[in-house]
Structures are given as C-alpha cells and as structure tokens.
Amino acid sequence: MERKDSARVTAVYVMTIWDKARMPTRLQKHVINKIVGLFNEWQKLEKNKENKAQRSEGLKEKENNWQKNLDKLFDIAHADALNTIRILENKEFLLLQRKEGRPVSP
Incomplete structure (x- = not known):
C-alpha cells in the first residue's frame, strides 16, 4: 500500500472515532x-x-520536537472546535485530550 493510501485509511478511521465523539474535525x-x-x-x-x-x-x-508532534498526531479537531462545540462536557473532553499525559475522562 502506498504511503498516501495508508495515511488515508488511517485518517478515515480516526475521523470516524472523532465523529462518534461529536467532535468537529479538520x-x-x-x-x-x-x-x-x-x-x-x-x-x-x-x-x-x-x-x-x-x-x-x-x-x-x-x-x-518530533516526539512532541507525535503526541499531537491524532488531535484533528477543527481549528474553531472549542467555539463550535455547544456541549460543555465535549469541550472539557477536548481540553483534556490536549493536555500532556492525555487523561481519558474528566
């Protein structure tokens, strides 16, 4: 499988997870x-x-720096996600996901 095809499959998979969590994505x-x-x-x-x-x-x-970027690899939230998310619990979840160590629940 080509690199871009592998990236596409991965992107679709991750975006599906973010969609289920009702998070706006890039x-x-x-x-x-x-x-x-x-x-x-x-x-x-x-x-x-x-x-x-x-x-x-x-x-x-x-x-x-690469290692730090790897930790942020699957943060695919839309740039304006915090302003467009209306449910407070979802905002808190996104903020927690962006913290170092990535706790999984509020």
Missing part, C-alpha cells in the same frame, strides 16, 4: 497531510539515527 486532506508529514520527518530522522554518538544538539532537538 478536512480529511489536512489530516492526511499531517500523517504523511510526520512520517516523512521520521524517515529523515531515521537516516541520522545510525550516527547516534555523533548526533548534534540540533538533531537531538529535532527528535524531541
């Missing part, structure tokens, strides 16, 4: 681009992984 093409972009970054970092002993501080920082 457009599918943006979710796919987010997945593909993170995968491309990972590939670049993997090329440099062989030289672990000689990694620069910049590369270590890029790896740390």
Whole structure:
C-alpha cells in the first residue's frame, strides 16, 4: 500500500472515532497531510539515527520536537472546535485530550 493510501485509511478511521465523539474535525486532506508529514520527518530522522554518538544538539532537538508532534498526531479537531462545540462536557473532553499525559475522562 502506498504511503498516501495508508495515511488515508488511517485518517478515515480516526475521523470516524472523532465523529462518534461529536467532535468537529479538520478536512480529511489536512489530516492526511499531517500523517504523511510526520512520517516523512521520521524517515529523515531515521537516516541520522545510525550516527547516534555523533548526533548534534540540533538533531537531538529535532527528535524531541518530533516526539512532541507525535503526541499531537491524532488531535484533528477543527481549528474553531472549542467555539463550535455547544456541549460543555465535549469541550472539557477536548481540553483534556490536549493536555500532556492525555487523561481519558474528566
């Protein structure tokens, strides 16, 4: 399966879950681009992984940033989600999902 096809399948699956939770999401093409972009970054970092002993501080920082972005990978909420969600419980759930450590319930 091609990279973009895999990203599309993943996006549809994740968007279905967000839809069941009644959370407004980004457009599918943006979710796919987010997945593909993170995968491309990972590939670049993997090329440099062989030289672990000689990694620069910049590369270590890029790896740390990539890890932080990975934690946010499936936050596909619409940019205006907090303003469009009318049910307080759903707003609280979204805010909790965005916290570090991602608690699963309010």
